Amino acid sequence: MNKQFLIAISALSIAACASRTRGPALVTEPCAALADSVSKYVSVDALPLAHIVGNPSLPRIPAVLGPGDSAYVEFLVRPDGLADTSTVLVSGASDPQFLRSAVAFAADSRFIPAQAQGCPMMSKYNLVVKSRATTR
Numbered sequence: 001m002n003k004q005f006l007i008a009i010s011a012l013s014i015a016a017c018a019s020r021t022r023g024p025a026l027v028t029e030p031c032a033a034l035a036d037s038v039s040k041y042v043s044v045d046a047l048p049l050a051h052i053v054g055n056p057s058l059p060r061i062p063a064v065l066g067p068g069d070s071a072y073v074e075f076l077v078r079p080d081g082l083a084d085t086s087t088v089l090v091s092g093a094s095d096p097q098f099l100r101s102a103v104a105f106a107a108d109s110r111f112i113p114a115q116a117q118g119c120p121m122m123s124k125y126n127l128v129v130k131s132r133a134t135t136r
Helices: 003-019 029-041 096-108
Strands: 069-078 084-092 124-130
Touching: 069 096, 084 096, 096 124
Parallel strands: none
Antiparallel strands: 069 084, 069 124
């Protein structure tokens, strides 16, 4: 084969590889084993808590809450720090607008998941939204 042809093919191959978008970082073996163990043996109630990053907008207070009442929002946080919005659970308020607001809060926020052995792991986040007290 022609030397110039091989150089051209090599250059095209290098350019093609360099232009590919990179996927998520590979999960290390110990972290994969930890994630597998947590998913098999730890109930959602026993998951450690994640922490929120920054100062995001909280869900609006449900209209159905009376003075001193509160609503409870809970969802899972993946090891990458993003909420799993399919797990949003609301207690204490049945207002559909509040549920949409809680899901939007989860989707728009970023979290620091709990860690074990240096590996980020599935965590949960809890939020209590209290009504404003009325003064007379």
